[in-house]
Amino acid sequence: MRYLIILFFTFQLFAVDATLKIEKDVEERARISLVDGSGSTLPIGERFFSTLISDLKISGHFLPDATHHRGSISSNTVAPALKSKDYVLKYSLSQAGGLRATVKLFNASDASLLATKDYSMASINKYPFMAHKIVSELNAMLKYPDVNWLNRYVIFSRYTAAKRSVIVLADYTMQYQKTVIKGGLNLFPKWADPRQKSFYYTSFNGIIPTLYRLNIYNGSKTKITSSQGMLVCSDVSRNGSKILLTMAPDAQPDIYEMRVASRSTRRITNFAGIDVGGKYLGGEQSIVFVSNRLGYANIFKQSIGSSAVSQVVFRGRNNNAVDAYGNKVVYASRESHNSFGLNAFNLYMTSANGSGTRPLTTTGVNQFPRFSTNGNTILYVKQYQNRSSVGYINLVSNQSLLFPLGGKVQSIDW
Amino acid sequence: MIKKIALFSVIVLLLTSGCSQKKPKPGTDANSIVGETVTIDESGVNSSSRYNGSSDGMKSVYFDFGDYDISYDAQRTVTFNAGVVKGKLRGGKIKLEGNCDEFGTDEYNYALGLKRAKAVKDSLQAQGVRAGQIVLVSYGESNPQCREATESCYGRNRRVDLHPVR
Numbered sequence: 338m339r340y341l342i343i344l345f346f347t348f349q350l351f352a353v354d355a356t357l358k359i360e361k362d363v364e365e366r367a368r369i370s371l372v373d374g375s376g377s378t379l380p381i382g383e384r385f386f387s388t389l390i391s392d393l394k395i396s397g398h399f400l401p402d403a404t405h406h407r408g409s410i411s412s413n414t415v416a417p418a419l420k421s422k423d424y425v426l427k428y429s430l431s432q433a434g435g436l437r438a439t440v441k442l443f444n445a446s447d448a449s450l451l452a453t454k455d456y457s458m459a460s461i462n463k464y465p466f467m468a469h470k471i472v473s474e475l476n477a478m479l480k481y482p483d484v485n486w487l488n489r490y491v492i493f494s495r496y497t498a499a500k501r502s503v504i505v506l507a508d509y510t511m512q513y514q515k516t517v518i519k520g521g522l523n524l525f526p527k528w529a530d531p532r533q534k535s536f537y538y539t540s541f542n543g544i545i546p547t548l549y550r551l552n553i554y555n556g557s558k559t560k561i562t563s564s565q566g567m568l569v570c571s572d573v574s575r576n577g578s579k580i581l582l583t584m585a586p587d588a589q590p591d592i593y594e595m596r597v598a599s600r601s602t603r604r605i606t607n608f609a610g611i612d613v614g615g616k617y618l619g620g621e622q623s624i625v626f627v628s629n630r631l632g633y634a635n636i637f638k639q640s641i642g643s644s645a646v647s648q649v650v651f652r653g654r655n656n657n658a659v660d661a662y663g664n665k666v667v668y669a670s671r672e673s674h675n676s677f678g679l680n681a682f683n684l685y686m687t688s689a690n691g692s693g694t695r696p697l698t699t700t701g702v703n704q705f706p707r708f709s710t711n712g713n714t715i716l717y718v719k720q721y722q723n724r725s726s727v728g729y730i731n732l733v734s735n736q737s738l739l740f741p742l743g744g745k746v747q748s749i750d751w
Numbered sequence: 752m753i754k755k756i757a758l759f760s761v762i763v764l765l766l767t768s769g770c771s772q773k774k775p776k777p778g779t780d781a782n783s784i785v786g787e788t789v790t791i792d793e794s795g796v797n798s799s800s801r802y803n804g805s806s807d808g809m810k811s812v813y814f815d816f817g818d819y820d821i822s823y824d825a826q827r828t829v830t831f832n833a834g835v836v837k838g839k840l841r842g843g844k845i846k847l848e849g850n851c852d853e854f855g856t857d858e859y860n861y862a863l864g865l866k867r868a869k870a871v872k873d874s875l876q877a878q879g880v881r882a883g884q885i886v887l888v889s890y891g892e893s894n895p896q897c898r899e900a901t902e903s904c905y906g907r908n909r910r911v912d913l914h915p916v917r
Binding site: 460545 | 906
């Protein structure tokens with residue numbers, strides 16, 4: 338009888354604990370208010386505030402107060418109305434010699450100063466990056482899981498006319514954009530290194546497509562290889578030493594792996610139809626890719642060095658884009674019935690063995706899924722009701738945000 | 752016995768309670784965000800082809816949606832082009848440019864455009880044009896002849912263009 342009573346109490350405790358845990362996941366996001374001490378005349382004031390709010394939201398670790406509170410940051414006090422929050426972030430921007438920001442973080446309940454920091458940048462145009470830096474460092478200081486992807490460049494290509502394009506650097510909100518290559522036809526940009534110093538792209542300005550690597554800081558351009566037909570760098574290994582290419586030296590598009598230092602390549606797929614878009618799975622000993630070997634575009638998996646191919650996705654009739662992180666796979670699937678009717682492409686998350694498939698989007702044309710560097714957030718491009726947006730889905734917190742994107746994107750990476 | 756159960760319960764509660772709030776360390780730091788990037792202008796680079804359609808008497812070859820097979824009508828066009836290559840462009844190199852409509856991702860479309868160009872190449876070879884005379888490239892959906900959202904326009908964009916290489 339005693340043991341039954343002990344057992345009963347134990348189960349009761351864990352039952353209560355399980356319920357509390359579910360509620361706690363939502364409540365674990367820190368409530369934070371922002372107080373702007375910049376003064377109302379600063380032109381970028383509202384945009385900077387909105388950027389901070391977006392960053393806090395998409396991180397998945399904060400519940401930001403959307404009210405744009407204003408007040409001096411010189412005093413180390415917290416307004417009574419904000420004492421119910423967890424934190425108060427006071428900041429002040431100034432435009433002397435570029436852009437400067439002074440930031441103070443307070444514990445809201447007792448107004449204790451937790452941190453103070455100054456930021457500066459020479460170009461005010463890059464103000465979104467200052468906001469991203471503030472939030473990512475705040476996040477790190479509070480020991481939340483990493484969100485350093487906020488600081489990264491997004492790179493994309495866009496057609497400007499027939500056989501003309503630009504390649505553009507942007508912050509993840511698309512508020513900052515700078516053309517890095519203009520003129521000619523240069524497509525499929527892909528970051529070459531984790532620190533984003535250089536990227537690969539395909540130039541169509543010669544007789545045959547040529548892959549180059551460009552350093553975005555000093556402009557040095559290195560020819561990697563050329564191939565008749567088509568040539569795309571679809572993925573880069575973590576240490577940058579190997580790249581996956583879609584090449585067609587015999588006018589047959591297949592996936593190859595190249596060791597960048599030696600330029601040696603080995604063919605991975607060997608199929609008479611279309612194999613494109615190879616992405617490394619965890620361990621980089623196998624890939625997922627898009628192939629029409631079943632008569633329509635679908636997602637397959639193959640070990641590098643083996644000819645055995647296995648199907649990953651078993652639904653949909655046109656799954657034509659894929660990305661992978663570890664064992665996680667995200668793909669785009671066309672869901673319209675009529676080839677010439679309104680197209681709907683939705684994103685799905687699955688695993689390399691095809692299990693656990695779930696939708697990530699439900700409306701519009703959603704394409705170009707790309708995992709963040711930590712695999713917790715997915716970037717994608719959405720076309721809906723004649724509007725084009727770049728979207729982000731935080732897979733952990735299920736937060737999602739959309740930002741306007743002018744014009745149709747040809748290819749994107751981050 | 753009751754005391755033991757109570758003690759046990761307290762211990763379990765303590766073990767399963769949430770972690771205390773982490774205390775961040777205060778600090779002051781000056782932090783500079785720098786790094787200006789370049790802009791490369793390739794407007795002056797010689798583009799291999801400014802054409803938007805075939806040239807020098809050759810005709811574009813058209814394809815069905817998602818397809819890269821040569822249809823009966825397309826075969827007649829290829830035969831005509833083979834005559835131009837072997838006659839007027841005797842010995843010269845030609846470039847076959849595969850193109851697609853706007854549906855699907857661009858990387859897949861580049862591959863589809865290339866398969867179309869290859870299909871035309873194979874057909875030209877079958878009619879006596881030497882393989883060494885032919886260069887292939889795909890422009891995917893980058894080179895539309897029209898932009899209207901109509902079946903007719905989509906069809907015009909699903910094509911292979913032919914040009915001499917100069």
